[in-house]
Amino acid sequence: MPNFFQQPPARNALFPDQSPLRALLRWKLTPQAFAALEPDISAFAARCAGPLWDVAREAERDPPVHVAYDAWGRRTDTLRLSPAWRALRAEAATEGLVALAYDERGAEARLHQFAKLFLFHPASAFVSCPVAMTDGAARILARFANDNALGEAFAHLTSRDPAQAWTSGQWMTETTGGSDVSRTETQAVMEDGQWRLHGVKFFASAAESEIALALARKPGAPQGSRGLTLFMARPRLADGAWDGVVVRRLKDKLGTRALATAELDLVGCPAIQIGADGDGVRNVTTMLNVTRLHNSICAMGEAAAACALLEDYSQKRTAFERPLVAHVLHRRLIGEVRADVFAGLILTLELASLLGREDANEATERDRRILRLMTPVCKIVTADIAVRVLSKVVEGFGGAGYMEDVGIARQLRDAHVFPIWEGPPNVLALDMLRAIGGKDGLEPLIADMEERLANAAAPEWRDVREALAHHVQALRASCAVLLTADAESQQASARDLALHLGALYPAVLALSFVQAQPAAAEIAAIPHALTARVPAWRPTTLQDVGRMMFPDAWPQWAQSSRPYD
Numbered sequence: 001m002p003n004f005f006q007q008p009p010a011r012n013a014l015f016p017d018q019s020p021l022r023a024l025l026r027w028k029l030t031p032q033a034f035a036a037l038e039p040d041i042s043a044f045a046a047r048c049a050g051p052l053w054d055v056a057r058e059a060e061r062d063p064p065v066h067v068a069y070d071a072w073g074r075r076t077d078t079l080r081l082s083p084a085w086r087a088l089r090a091e092a093a094t095e096g097l098v099a100l101a102y103d104e105r106g107a108e109a110r111l112h113q114f115a116k117l118f119l120f121h122p123a124s125a126f127v128s129c130p131v132a133m134t135d136g137a138a139r140i141l142a143r144f145a146n147d148n149a150l151g152e153a154f155a156h157l158t159s160r161d162p163a164q165a166w167t168s169g170q171w172m173t174e175t176t177g178g179s180d181v182s183r184t185e186t187q188a189v190m191e192d193g194q195w196r197l198h199g200v201k202f203f204a205s206a207a208e209s210e211i212a213l214a215l216a217r218k219p220g221a222p223q224g225s226r227g228l229t230l231f232m233a234r235p236r237l238a239d240g241a242w243d244g245v246v247v248r249r250l251k252d253k254l255g256t257r258a259l260a261t262a263e264l265d266l267v268g269c270p271a272i273q274i275g276a277d278g279d280g281v282r283n284v285t286t287m288l289n290v291t292r293l294h295n296s297i298c299a300m301g302e303a304a305a306a307c308a309l310l311e312d313y314s315q316k317r318t319a320f321e322r323p324l325v326a327h328v329l330h331r332r333l334i335g336e337v338r339a340d341v342f343a344g345l346i347l348t349l350e351l352a353s354l355l356g357r358e359d360a361n362e363a364t365e366r367d368r369r370i371l372r373l374m375t376p377v378c379k380i381v382t383a384d385i386a387v388r389v390l391s392k393v394v395e396g397f398g399g400a401g402y403m404e405d406v407g408i409a410r411q412l413r414d415a416h417v418f419p420i421w422e423g424p425p426n427v428l429a430l431d432m433l434r435a436i437g438g439k440d441g442l443e444p445l446i447a448d449m450e451e452r453l454a455n456a457a458a459p460e461w462r463d464v465r466e467a468l469a470h471h472v473q474a475l476r477a478s479c480a481v482l483l484t485a486d487a488e489s490q491q492a493s494a495r496d497l498a499l500h501l502g503a504l505y506p507a508v509l510a511l512s513f514v515q516a517q518p519a520a521a522e523i524a525a526i527p528h529a530l531t532a533r534v535p536a537w538r539p540t541t542l543q544d545v546g547r548m549m550f551p552d553a554w555p556q557w558a559q560s561s562r563p564y565d
């Protein structure tokens with residue numbers, strides 16, 4: 001019999017005194033606002049690390065099941081959802097995870113909401129996904145709430161009463177493509193005085209949702225994205241049975257297994273038009289820009305929860321006669337993970353507060369432009385961070401990290417959804433280019449960084465300030481070159497530029513933060529750590545891209561429609 005059992009890591013709440021979330025909220029909020037929100041966030045942090053965590057694991061052990069036929073051969077397409085999943089949905093409503101952003105609007109409301117989303121995600125079994133889509137849908141419907149049916153749906157989406165609360169799906173992806181929505185084939189047909197949708201939706205997550213926002217083409221509409229109109233689909237009858245929808249199957253996914261993601265045949269699903277004909281893509285981006293920030297805060301919640309487990313384990317696990325944390329290489333690993341989480345969190349919270357200002361019509365032109373530009377950047381870097389952090393946490397745990405029953409393996413699988421969900425990095429890098437647009441596209445961000453650096457006058461930060469100022473100056477010069485390049489060359493540079501901005505801006509924000517906020521020792525060093533990690537950037541040329549490929553294969557590849565001929 002073994003006489004040694006490893007003490008397991010404890011799951012501690014992610015909101016203790018010295019935590020990044022607490023420090024950043026103190027920075028972003030007035031003392032009065034912080035004091036008002038702190039009890040709610042603290043109580044929720046304890047629930048997420050305690051009972052809700054266990055409910056989430058139960059939901060994962062009991063994943064959704066598609067039952068196509070009832071005992072008598074009738075097609076019902078029942079989605080059997082676990083009691084644990086339903087309990088987490090109810091919790092999301094009661095805690096106001098969507099409502100918080102609409103009861104009161106503004107930076108404070110969004111920060112309150114995002115703090116709770118950060119805590120909830122790791123204990124949510126991906127109920128965080130319907131929460132994200134519901135928030136995105138509510139943001140669109142809020143603009144059209146003078147229509148009775150849309151106004152009624154908005155009230156359900158923002159309800160805190162679990163018996164009244166609805167969630168929304170987002171039906172964009174079809175067999176023709178996920179990112180290129182211009183190829184959408186779903187048709188909207190007027191039948192008996194109402195719109196009905198006909199087509200196939202290939203990745204419909206939270207398939208149990210009461211409504212879904214869907215893109216479709218009306219009769220006579222042109223091909224391409226300008227022919228698409230947005231609809232609110234009503235896929236269920238009053239008794240909960242499907243209306244005009246056949247469930248083909250549930251997806252068998254790498255992770256997010258408690259979440260019902262379905263393939264749906266739309267066979268006359270009733271729908272209500274939202275907005276003008278042909279404005280579908282423009283309207284749905286209101287949702288996408290919100291769900292992308294949800295993706296970021298969930299990615300950071302996932303990473304922070306894993307990091308906290310590793311830190312605790314590193315105190316308890318002994319190797320070579322010392323706790324892991326006493327080994328310098330292991331401490332360095334923890335330091336890298338912590339810096340990653342801090343960078344992603346400070347960036348996401350900054351954008352959440354800008355989103356709140358935009359919601360409340362308080363945003364300046366600079367705020368709006370930074371939010372538009374940095375939302376896709378934030379999504380790219382936080383997804384990247386989540387995958388990297390989870391890989392490092394597996395390393396930090398060694399063999400135990402690779403075992404299913406420890407739980408890190410599940411988190412690693414789940415983390416891989418962040419780059420995929422709501423647009424992959426290359427598509428988001430192109431969205432960043434779209435936002436840069438004209439020749440002064442980066443000026444609002446550069447002006448903001450220069451202002452922050454000018455305000456960071458304390459002598460002890462001189463090295464950091466100068467290094468960051470050098471990056472900002474180089475960025476301005478390199479962007480001038482980029483914007484004179486042809487479209488293909490700009491695209492070749494886009495992803496590296498996104499990674500550069502997504503490292504540089506958090507470093508500048510971190511410097512503002514330590515200037516304003518006396519911080520604990522772990523956090524005080526953060527501007528150095530983040531500055532050291534900013535990658536150099538210069539525009540990539542097409543010749544550079546050619547050299548990155550197998551040089552001999554490149555010309556043939558470029559000319560061939562079949563890359564590996």
Ligand code: MFK
Pocket residue numbers: 126129172173178179180181182203205225253256259261281282285286288289417420421422423424427431434
């Ligand atoms: C959680 C668990 C999940 C489980 C499994 C998940 C599996 C994966 C499920 C998925 O499929 S997620 C993928 C969801 N799909 C996306 O995220 C879509 C990605 N594609 C894009 O983001 C495209 O850029 C987009 C569809 C938005 C645009 O494509 P187009 O057809 O090239 O549009 P175009 O012509 O560039 O833009 C149309 C208008 O929208 C323009 O405005 P104007 O009409 O006024 O000129 C653009 O400026 C505007 N626009 C585009 N992107 C915008 C935007 N406006 C604001 N913000 C943006 N981000």
